[in-house]
Amino acid sequence: MSGVQIKTVTDDEAGMRVDRWFKAHFPALRHGDLEKLLRKGQVRVSGGRVKANRRLEAGEEVRVPPLHLSQRPNKPKEFRQEDAKAIREMIVFEDDAMMAINKPFGLAVQGGTNTKQHIDGMLASLEKDGERPRLVHRLDKDTGGLLLLAKTRQAAQRLGDAFKGHDIEKTYWALTAGVPRPREGTIDMPIAKRMVRVGEGEEERVVPAEGEDAKKAITDYQTIDDAGNGVAFLAMRPVTGRTHQLRVHAAAVGTPIIGDRKYGGARSSLEGVSNNLHLFCRSMTFPHPKTGRKMTLSVPLTGHMLKTWKFFTFDANAKCEWPEDIR
Known part of the structure:
Protein backbone atom coordinates (compact mmCIF):
# COMPACT_ATOMS: atom_id res chain seq x y z
CA MET A 1 0.00 0.00 0.00
CA SER A 2 1.55 3.31 -1.02
CA GLY A 3 0.64 6.85 -0.04
CA VAL A 4 -1.49 8.30 2.72
CA GLN A 5 -5.22 7.54 2.76
CA ILE A 6 -7.96 9.66 4.27
CA LYS A 7 -11.03 7.65 5.26
CA THR A 8 -14.28 9.04 6.65
CA VAL A 9 -15.99 7.36 9.60
CA THR A 10 -19.48 6.20 8.64
CA ASP A 11 -22.61 6.54 10.77
CA ASP A 12 -22.54 2.83 11.52
CA GLU A 13 -18.93 3.10 12.75
CA ALA A 14 -19.74 5.87 15.21
CA GLY A 15 -18.61 4.87 18.70
CA MET A 16 -16.04 2.37 17.42
CA ARG A 17 -12.61 2.47 19.04
CA VAL A 18 -9.69 3.49 16.82
CA ASP A 19 -8.00 0.10 17.20
CA ARG A 20 -11.24 -1.75 16.37
CA TRP A 21 -11.77 0.48 13.34
CA PHE A 22 -8.29 -0.38 12.04
CA LYS A 23 -8.92 -4.06 12.73
CA ALA A 24 -12.10 -3.90 10.63
CA HIS A 25 -10.45 -2.04 7.73
CA PHE A 26 -6.94 -3.52 7.88
CA PRO A 27 -7.15 -6.96 9.52
CA ALA A 28 -3.52 -7.77 8.61
CA LEU A 29 -2.17 -4.86 10.66
CA ARG A 30 -0.66 -5.98 13.96
CA HIS A 31 -1.87 -4.22 17.08
CA GLY A 32 1.73 -3.46 18.12
CA ASP A 33 2.41 -1.82 14.77
CA LEU A 34 -0.74 0.29 15.12
CA GLU A 35 0.33 1.40 18.61
CA LYS A 36 3.69 2.49 17.20
CA LEU A 37 1.99 4.52 14.45
CA LEU A 38 -0.27 6.14 17.05
CA ARG A 39 2.67 7.05 19.31
CA LYS A 40 4.51 8.67 16.39
CA GLY A 41 1.40 10.63 15.39
CA GLN A 42 1.26 9.05 11.94
CA VAL A 43 -2.36 8.05 12.53
CA ARG A 44 -4.54 11.09 13.11
CA VAL A 45 -8.25 11.70 13.49
CA SER A 46 -9.57 15.03 12.20
CA GLY A 47 -5.99 16.29 12.26
CA GLY A 48 -5.21 15.41 15.88
CA ARG A 49 -3.23 12.70 17.64
CA VAL A 50 -5.30 9.93 19.23
CA LYS A 51 -4.92 6.82 21.35
CA ALA A 52 -6.11 3.31 20.52
CA ASN A 53 -9.16 3.56 22.80
CA ARG A 54 -10.41 6.86 21.33
CA ARG A 55 -14.06 6.53 20.22
CA LEU A 56 -14.72 7.68 16.65
CA GLU A 57 -17.59 9.88 15.57
CA ALA A 58 -19.44 9.76 12.26
CA GLY A 59 -17.94 12.15 9.69
CA GLU A 60 -14.49 12.28 11.26
CA GLU A 61 -11.54 11.78 8.93
CA VAL A 62 -8.92 9.16 9.75
CA ARG A 63 -5.42 9.63 8.35
CA VAL A 64 -4.01 6.22 7.42
CA PRO A 65 -0.25 6.26 6.72
CA PRO A 66 1.47 3.79 4.38
CA LEU A 67 1.20 0.45 6.16
CA HIS A 68 3.34 -1.87 3.99
CA LEU A 69 1.32 -4.83 5.18
CA SER A 70 2.91 -7.23 2.71
CA GLN A 71 6.30 -6.71 4.40
CA ARG A 72 4.91 -7.49 7.88
CA PRO A 73 2.66 -10.50 7.47
CA ASN A 74 0.75 -11.73 10.48
CA LYS A 75 1.72 -15.11 11.83
CA PRO A 76 -0.82 -17.69 10.65
CA LYS A 77 -3.28 -18.64 13.36
CA GLU A 78 -5.07 -21.85 14.10
CA PHE A 79 -8.80 -21.35 14.09
CA ARG A 80 -11.44 -23.39 15.80
CA GLN A 81 -13.47 -25.54 13.44
CA GLU A 82 -16.55 -24.86 15.54
CA ASP A 83 -16.26 -21.13 14.71
CA ALA A 84 -16.43 -21.84 10.99
CA LYS A 85 -19.35 -24.22 11.50
CA ALA A 86 -21.24 -21.72 13.67
CA ILE A 87 -20.79 -18.88 11.18
CA ARG A 88 -21.82 -21.10 8.29
CA GLU A 89 -25.04 -21.96 10.09
CA MET A 90 -25.86 -18.24 10.40
CA ILE A 91 -25.47 -17.47 6.67
CA VAL A 92 -28.69 -16.52 4.84
CA PHE A 93 -27.07 -15.26 1.60
CA GLU A 94 -23.66 -15.58 -0.01
CA ASP A 95 -22.00 -14.89 -3.36
CA ASP A 96 -18.47 -14.00 -4.45
CA ALA A 97 -18.69 -10.42 -3.14
CA MET A 98 -20.61 -10.57 0.11
CA MET A 99 -22.46 -12.65 2.64
CA ALA A 100 -25.25 -11.95 5.09
CA ILE A 101 -25.88 -13.66 8.41
CA ASN A 102 -28.67 -13.81 10.96
CA LYS A 103 -26.78 -12.76 14.10
CA PRO A 104 -28.03 -14.42 17.30
CA PHE A 105 -29.03 -12.29 20.27
CA GLY A 106 -26.25 -11.97 22.85
CA LEU A 107 -23.34 -12.52 20.43
CA ALA A 108 -21.04 -9.50 20.11
CA VAL A 109 -19.99 -8.26 16.68
CA GLN A 110 -16.55 -7.14 17.85
CA GLY A 111 -14.29 -7.91 20.76
CA GLY A 112 -13.92 -5.90 23.93
CA THR A 113 -13.34 -6.24 27.65
CA ASN A 114 -14.40 -9.71 28.82
CA THR A 115 -15.67 -10.56 25.32
CA LYS A 116 -14.03 -13.79 24.23
CA GLN A 117 -16.35 -14.79 21.39
CA HIS A 118 -17.50 -12.35 18.71
CA ILE A 119 -18.38 -12.32 15.01
CA ASP A 120 -15.19 -10.54 13.94
CA GLY A 121 -13.02 -13.18 15.58
CA MET A 122 -15.10 -16.04 14.23
CA LEU A 123 -14.83 -14.71 10.67
CA ALA A 124 -11.10 -15.36 10.70
CA SER A 125 -11.95 -19.07 10.43
CA LEU A 126 -13.36 -18.42 6.93
CA GLU A 127 -10.14 -16.90 5.55
CA LYS A 128 -9.33 -18.14 2.05
CA ASP A 129 -6.44 -17.15 -0.22
CA GLY A 130 -5.55 -14.31 2.14
CA GLU A 131 -9.09 -12.88 2.12
CA ARG A 132 -11.60 -13.10 4.93
CA PRO A 133 -15.09 -11.65 5.33
CA ARG A 134 -15.02 -8.10 6.69
CA LEU A 135 -17.40 -6.17 8.90
CA VAL A 136 -18.99 -3.14 7.23
CA HIS A 137 -21.45 -2.18 9.98
CA ARG A 138 -22.47 -3.28 13.45
CA LEU A 139 -25.32 -4.51 15.59
CA ASP A 140 -25.34 -4.19 19.37
CA LYS A 141 -24.60 -7.40 21.25
CA ASP A 142 -28.16 -7.60 22.60
CA THR A 143 -29.75 -6.95 19.17
CA GLY A 144 -30.30 -9.85 16.79
CA GLY A 145 -30.84 -10.01 13.06
CA LEU A 146 -29.38 -9.19 9.68
CA LEU A 147 -25.67 -8.38 9.44
CA LEU A 148 -23.94 -7.72 6.09
CA LEU A 149 -20.33 -8.79 5.51
CA ALA A 150 -17.97 -8.07 2.63
CA LYS A 151 -15.82 -10.84 1.16
CA THR A 152 -13.40 -8.57 -0.72
CA ARG A 153 -11.72 -5.22 -0.09
CA GLN A 154 -13.65 -3.64 -2.97
CA ALA A 155 -16.97 -4.93 -1.68
CA ALA A 156 -16.14 -3.58 1.79
CA GLN A 157 -15.45 -0.15 0.31
CA ARG A 158 -18.67 -0.09 -1.71
CA LEU A 159 -20.87 -1.30 1.14
CA GLY A 160 -19.14 1.14 3.49
CA ASP A 161 -19.88 3.97 1.04
CA ALA A 162 -23.52 2.86 0.85
CA PHE A 163 -23.88 3.01 4.65
CA LYS A 164 -22.12 6.37 4.73
CA GLY A 165 -24.35 7.76 1.98
CA HIS A 166 -27.57 6.53 3.66
CA ASP A 167 -28.21 4.34 0.61
CA ILE A 168 -29.27 1.40 2.77
Whole structure:
Protein backbone atom coordinates (compact mmCIF):
# COMPACT_ATOMS: atom_id res chain seq x y z
CA MET A 1 0.00 0.00 0.00
CA SER A 2 1.55 3.31 -1.02
CA GLY A 3 0.64 6.85 -0.04
CA VAL A 4 -1.49 8.30 2.72
CA GLN A 5 -5.22 7.54 2.76
CA ILE A 6 -7.96 9.66 4.27
CA LYS A 7 -11.03 7.65 5.26
CA THR A 8 -14.28 9.04 6.65
CA VAL A 9 -15.99 7.36 9.60
CA THR A 10 -19.48 6.20 8.64
CA ASP A 11 -22.61 6.54 10.77
CA ASP A 12 -22.54 2.83 11.52
CA GLU A 13 -18.93 3.10 12.75
CA ALA A 14 -19.74 5.87 15.21
CA GLY A 15 -18.61 4.87 18.70
CA MET A 16 -16.04 2.37 17.42
CA ARG A 17 -12.61 2.47 19.04
CA VAL A 18 -9.69 3.49 16.82
CA ASP A 19 -8.00 0.10 17.20
CA ARG A 20 -11.24 -1.75 16.37
CA TRP A 21 -11.77 0.48 13.34
CA PHE A 22 -8.29 -0.38 12.04
CA LYS A 23 -8.92 -4.06 12.73
CA ALA A 24 -12.10 -3.90 10.63
CA HIS A 25 -10.45 -2.04 7.73
CA PHE A 26 -6.94 -3.52 7.88
CA PRO A 27 -7.15 -6.96 9.52
CA ALA A 28 -3.52 -7.77 8.61
CA LEU A 29 -2.17 -4.86 10.66
CA ARG A 30 -0.66 -5.98 13.96
CA HIS A 31 -1.87 -4.22 17.08
CA GLY A 32 1.73 -3.46 18.12
CA ASP A 33 2.41 -1.82 14.77
CA LEU A 34 -0.74 0.29 15.12
CA GLU A 35 0.33 1.40 18.61
CA LYS A 36 3.69 2.49 17.20
CA LEU A 37 1.99 4.52 14.45
CA LEU A 38 -0.27 6.14 17.05
CA ARG A 39 2.67 7.05 19.31
CA LYS A 40 4.51 8.67 16.39
CA GLY A 41 1.40 10.63 15.39
CA GLN A 42 1.26 9.05 11.94
CA VAL A 43 -2.36 8.05 12.53
CA ARG A 44 -4.54 11.09 13.11
CA VAL A 45 -8.25 11.70 13.49
CA SER A 46 -9.57 15.03 12.20
CA GLY A 47 -5.99 16.29 12.26
CA GLY A 48 -5.21 15.41 15.88
CA ARG A 49 -3.23 12.70 17.64
CA VAL A 50 -5.30 9.93 19.23
CA LYS A 51 -4.92 6.82 21.35
CA ALA A 52 -6.11 3.31 20.52
CA ASN A 53 -9.16 3.56 22.80
CA ARG A 54 -10.41 6.86 21.33
CA ARG A 55 -14.06 6.53 20.22
CA LEU A 56 -14.72 7.68 16.65
CA GLU A 57 -17.59 9.88 15.57
CA ALA A 58 -19.44 9.76 12.26
CA GLY A 59 -17.94 12.15 9.69
CA GLU A 60 -14.49 12.28 11.26
CA GLU A 61 -11.54 11.78 8.93
CA VAL A 62 -8.92 9.16 9.75
CA ARG A 63 -5.42 9.63 8.35
CA VAL A 64 -4.01 6.22 7.42
CA PRO A 65 -0.25 6.26 6.72
CA PRO A 66 1.47 3.79 4.38
CA LEU A 67 1.20 0.45 6.16
CA HIS A 68 3.34 -1.87 3.99
CA LEU A 69 1.32 -4.83 5.18
CA SER A 70 2.91 -7.23 2.71
CA GLN A 71 6.30 -6.71 4.40
CA ARG A 72 4.91 -7.49 7.88
CA PRO A 73 2.66 -10.50 7.47
CA ASN A 74 0.75 -11.73 10.48
CA LYS A 75 1.72 -15.11 11.83
CA PRO A 76 -0.82 -17.69 10.65
CA LYS A 77 -3.28 -18.64 13.36
CA GLU A 78 -5.07 -21.85 14.10
CA PHE A 79 -8.80 -21.35 14.09
CA ARG A 80 -11.44 -23.39 15.80
CA GLN A 81 -13.47 -25.54 13.44
CA GLU A 82 -16.55 -24.86 15.54
CA ASP A 83 -16.26 -21.13 14.71
CA ALA A 84 -16.43 -21.84 10.99
CA LYS A 85 -19.35 -24.22 11.50
CA ALA A 86 -21.24 -21.72 13.67
CA ILE A 87 -20.79 -18.88 11.18
CA ARG A 88 -21.82 -21.10 8.29
CA GLU A 89 -25.04 -21.96 10.09
CA MET A 90 -25.86 -18.24 10.40
CA ILE A 91 -25.47 -17.47 6.67
CA VAL A 92 -28.69 -16.52 4.84
CA PHE A 93 -27.07 -15.26 1.60
CA GLU A 94 -23.66 -15.58 -0.01
CA ASP A 95 -22.00 -14.89 -3.36
CA ASP A 96 -18.47 -14.00 -4.45
CA ALA A 97 -18.69 -10.42 -3.14
CA MET A 98 -20.61 -10.57 0.11
CA MET A 99 -22.46 -12.65 2.64
CA ALA A 100 -25.25 -11.95 5.09
CA ILE A 101 -25.88 -13.66 8.41
CA ASN A 102 -28.67 -13.81 10.96
CA LYS A 103 -26.78 -12.76 14.10
CA PRO A 104 -28.03 -14.42 17.30
CA PHE A 105 -29.03 -12.29 20.27
CA GLY A 106 -26.25 -11.97 22.85
CA LEU A 107 -23.34 -12.52 20.43
CA ALA A 108 -21.04 -9.50 20.11
CA VAL A 109 -19.99 -8.26 16.68
CA GLN A 110 -16.55 -7.14 17.85
CA GLY A 111 -14.29 -7.91 20.76
CA GLY A 112 -13.92 -5.90 23.93
CA THR A 113 -13.34 -6.24 27.65
CA ASN A 114 -14.40 -9.71 28.82
CA THR A 115 -15.67 -10.56 25.32
CA LYS A 116 -14.03 -13.79 24.23
CA GLN A 117 -16.35 -14.79 21.39
CA HIS A 118 -17.50 -12.35 18.71
CA ILE A 119 -18.38 -12.32 15.01
CA ASP A 120 -15.19 -10.54 13.94
CA GLY A 121 -13.02 -13.18 15.58
CA MET A 122 -15.10 -16.04 14.23
CA LEU A 123 -14.83 -14.71 10.67
CA ALA A 124 -11.10 -15.36 10.70
CA SER A 125 -11.95 -19.07 10.43
CA LEU A 126 -13.36 -18.42 6.93
CA GLU A 127 -10.14 -16.90 5.55
CA LYS A 128 -9.33 -18.14 2.05
CA ASP A 129 -6.44 -17.15 -0.22
CA GLY A 130 -5.55 -14.31 2.14
CA GLU A 131 -9.09 -12.88 2.12
CA ARG A 132 -11.60 -13.10 4.93
CA PRO A 133 -15.09 -11.65 5.33
CA ARG A 134 -15.02 -8.10 6.69
CA LEU A 135 -17.40 -6.17 8.90
CA VAL A 136 -18.99 -3.14 7.23
CA HIS A 137 -21.45 -2.18 9.98
CA ARG A 138 -22.47 -3.28 13.45
CA LEU A 139 -25.32 -4.51 15.59
CA ASP A 140 -25.34 -4.19 19.37
CA LYS A 141 -24.60 -7.40 21.25
CA ASP A 142 -28.16 -7.60 22.60
CA THR A 143 -29.75 -6.95 19.17
CA GLY A 144 -30.30 -9.85 16.79
CA GLY A 145 -30.84 -10.01 13.06
CA LEU A 146 -29.38 -9.19 9.68
CA LEU A 147 -25.67 -8.38 9.44
CA LEU A 148 -23.94 -7.72 6.09
CA LEU A 149 -20.33 -8.79 5.51
CA ALA A 150 -17.97 -8.07 2.63
CA LYS A 151 -15.82 -10.84 1.16
CA THR A 152 -13.40 -8.57 -0.72
CA ARG A 153 -11.72 -5.22 -0.09
CA GLN A 154 -13.65 -3.64 -2.97
CA ALA A 155 -16.97 -4.93 -1.68
CA ALA A 156 -16.14 -3.58 1.79
CA GLN A 157 -15.45 -0.15 0.31
CA ARG A 158 -18.67 -0.09 -1.71
CA LEU A 159 -20.87 -1.30 1.14
CA GLY A 160 -19.14 1.14 3.49
CA ASP A 161 -19.88 3.97 1.04
CA ALA A 162 -23.52 2.86 0.85
CA PHE A 163 -23.88 3.01 4.65
CA LYS A 164 -22.12 6.37 4.73
CA GLY A 165 -24.35 7.76 1.98
CA HIS A 166 -27.57 6.53 3.66
CA ASP A 167 -28.21 4.34 0.61
CA ILE A 168 -29.27 1.40 2.77
CA GLU A 169 -32.79 1.09 4.15
CA LYS A 170 -32.99 -0.93 7.38
CA THR A 171 -36.14 -2.23 9.02
CA TYR A 172 -36.09 -3.30 12.66
CA TRP A 173 -38.78 -5.07 14.61
CA ALA A 174 -39.40 -4.17 18.23
CA LEU A 175 -41.82 -4.96 21.05
CA THR A 176 -42.74 -1.88 23.04
CA ALA A 177 -44.46 -1.20 26.34
CA GLY A 178 -47.47 0.76 25.19
CA VAL A 179 -48.83 1.63 21.75
CA PRO A 180 -47.44 4.82 20.21
CA ARG A 181 -49.79 7.66 19.33
CA PRO A 182 -50.19 8.14 16.46
CA ARG A 183 -49.83 4.51 15.44
CA GLU A 184 -47.36 5.45 12.70
CA GLY A 185 -45.21 8.45 12.06
CA THR A 186 -41.74 9.93 12.35
CA ILE A 187 -39.69 10.72 15.44
CA ASP A 188 -37.37 13.64 14.68
CA MET A 189 -35.39 14.13 17.88
CA PRO A 190 -31.68 15.09 18.18
CA ILE A 191 -29.64 12.99 20.60
CA ALA A 192 -26.22 13.21 22.27
CA LYS A 193 -24.00 11.33 24.69
CA ARG A 194 -24.23 12.89 28.13
CA MET A 195 -23.32 11.95 31.69
CA VAL A 196 -26.51 11.21 33.58
CA ARG A 197 -27.17 10.26 37.19
CA VAL A 198 -27.89 6.56 37.67
CA GLY A 199 -28.56 5.51 41.25
CA GLU A 200 -25.74 6.90 43.37
CA GLY A 201 -23.33 7.43 40.48
CA GLU A 202 -23.10 8.74 36.93
CA GLU A 203 -23.03 6.95 33.60
CA GLU A 204 -22.60 8.03 29.98
CA ARG A 205 -25.81 7.51 28.02
CA VAL A 206 -27.41 8.66 24.79
CA VAL A 207 -30.25 11.07 25.55
CA PRO A 208 -32.53 13.51 23.69
CA ALA A 209 -30.57 16.74 23.60
CA GLU A 210 -30.06 20.20 22.21
CA GLY A 211 -26.85 22.09 21.65
CA GLU A 212 -23.77 21.86 19.48
CA ASP A 213 -23.03 18.27 20.42
CA ALA A 214 -26.56 17.07 19.62
CA LYS A 215 -26.81 15.03 16.43
CA LYS A 216 -29.79 14.81 14.12
CA ALA A 217 -31.69 11.56 14.64
CA ILE A 218 -34.79 10.53 12.68
CA THR A 219 -36.80 7.32 13.00
CA ASP A 220 -39.87 6.25 11.02
CA TYR A 221 -42.18 3.73 12.67
CA GLN A 222 -45.33 1.71 12.03
CA THR A 223 -47.48 -0.22 14.48
CA ILE A 224 -47.92 -3.63 12.86
CA ASP A 225 -50.01 -5.15 15.68
CA ASP A 226 -50.79 -4.75 19.37
CA ALA A 227 -51.99 -6.88 22.25
CA GLY A 228 -54.75 -6.12 24.71
CA ASN A 229 -52.38 -5.61 27.64
CA GLY A 230 -50.75 -2.57 26.09
CA VAL A 231 -47.80 -3.88 24.11
CA ALA A 232 -47.10 -3.15 20.47
CA PHE A 233 -45.28 -4.83 17.60
CA LEU A 234 -43.46 -2.01 15.83
CA ALA A 235 -41.51 -1.79 12.60
CA MET A 236 -38.86 0.93 12.88
CA ARG A 237 -36.76 2.51 10.13
CA PRO A 238 -33.71 4.52 11.23
CA VAL A 239 -33.28 7.29 8.66
CA THR A 240 -30.10 8.27 10.50
CA GLY A 241 -27.83 5.72 12.13
CA ARG A 242 -26.96 7.02 15.57
CA THR A 243 -25.82 4.85 18.47
CA HIS A 244 -28.84 3.46 20.39
CA GLN A 245 -31.12 5.71 18.32
CA LEU A 246 -34.11 3.37 18.17
CA ARG A 247 -33.94 2.58 21.87
CA VAL A 248 -33.67 6.23 22.91
CA HIS A 249 -36.44 7.37 20.55
CA ALA A 250 -38.83 4.61 21.64
CA ALA A 251 -38.31 5.46 25.31
CA ALA A 252 -38.55 9.21 24.70
CA VAL A 253 -42.06 8.96 23.20
CA GLY A 254 -43.30 6.85 26.10
CA THR A 255 -43.11 3.37 24.56
CA PRO A 256 -39.77 1.86 25.65
CA ILE A 257 -38.59 -1.38 24.05
CA ILE A 258 -39.23 -4.45 26.18
CA GLY A 259 -36.01 -5.67 27.79
CA ASP A 260 -34.27 -2.29 27.44
CA ARG A 261 -33.53 -1.68 31.11
CA LYS A 262 -30.92 0.96 30.25
CA TYR A 263 -33.38 3.36 28.61
CA GLY A 264 -36.76 1.95 29.54
CA GLY A 265 -36.34 1.36 33.27
CA ALA A 266 -39.05 -0.56 35.10
CA ARG A 267 -41.51 -0.21 32.23
CA SER A 268 -39.29 -2.36 30.03
CA SER A 269 -40.16 -5.51 32.01
CA LEU A 270 -43.23 -7.50 31.02
CA GLU A 271 -44.60 -10.51 32.86
CA GLY A 272 -44.71 -13.68 30.80
CA VAL A 273 -41.97 -12.80 28.29
CA SER A 274 -38.18 -12.70 28.31
CA ASN A 275 -36.42 -9.74 29.92
CA ASN A 276 -33.90 -9.71 27.06
CA LEU A 277 -33.94 -6.81 24.58
CA HIS A 278 -36.71 -7.16 22.00
CA LEU A 279 -35.02 -5.46 19.03
CA PHE A 280 -34.26 -7.28 15.78
CA CYS A 281 -32.88 -6.16 12.40
CA ARG A 282 -35.44 -7.76 10.11
CA SER A 283 -34.38 -6.59 6.64
CA MET A 284 -32.22 -4.30 4.51
CA THR A 285 -32.49 -2.91 1.00
CA PHE A 286 -29.13 -1.93 -0.47
CA PRO A 287 -27.08 -1.76 -3.70
CA HIS A 288 -25.20 -4.98 -4.32
CA PRO A 289 -21.47 -4.20 -3.89
CA LYS A 290 -20.57 -5.78 -7.25
CA THR A 291 -23.53 -5.17 -9.57
CA GLY A 292 -24.92 -2.02 -7.98
CA ARG A 293 -28.44 -3.41 -8.34
CA LYS A 294 -30.85 -2.88 -5.47
CA MET A 295 -31.57 -6.01 -3.49
CA THR A 296 -33.52 -6.77 -0.34
CA LEU A 297 -32.61 -9.38 2.23
CA SER A 298 -34.67 -10.38 5.24
CA VAL A 299 -34.08 -12.88 8.02
CA PRO A 300 -36.53 -14.88 10.13
CA LEU A 301 -37.18 -13.96 13.75
CA THR A 302 -35.20 -16.08 16.21
CA GLY A 303 -34.56 -16.68 19.91
CA HIS A 304 -36.58 -15.05 22.64
CA MET A 305 -38.35 -12.70 20.22
CA LEU A 306 -39.74 -15.61 18.24
CA LYS A 307 -41.08 -17.09 21.49
CA THR A 308 -42.65 -13.73 22.39
CA TRP A 309 -44.27 -13.41 18.96
CA LYS A 310 -45.80 -16.87 19.42
CA PHE A 311 -46.96 -15.90 22.92
CA PHE A 312 -48.87 -12.89 21.54
CA THR A 313 -49.79 -14.68 18.26
CA PHE A 314 -48.11 -11.91 16.27
CA ASP A 315 -47.37 -12.68 12.61
CA ALA A 316 -43.68 -13.59 12.38
CA ASN A 317 -43.92 -13.18 8.59
CA ALA A 318 -45.60 -9.77 8.64
CA LYS A 319 -44.89 -7.45 5.72
CA CYS A 320 -43.94 -3.81 6.10
CA GLU A 321 -43.89 -1.25 3.29
CA TRP A 322 -42.39 2.16 3.85
CA PRO A 323 -43.52 5.22 1.89
CA GLU A 324 -40.92 6.69 -0.40
CA ASP A 325 -38.53 8.84 1.60
CA ILE A 326 -38.86 12.41 0.29
CA ARG A 327 -36.63 14.04 2.91
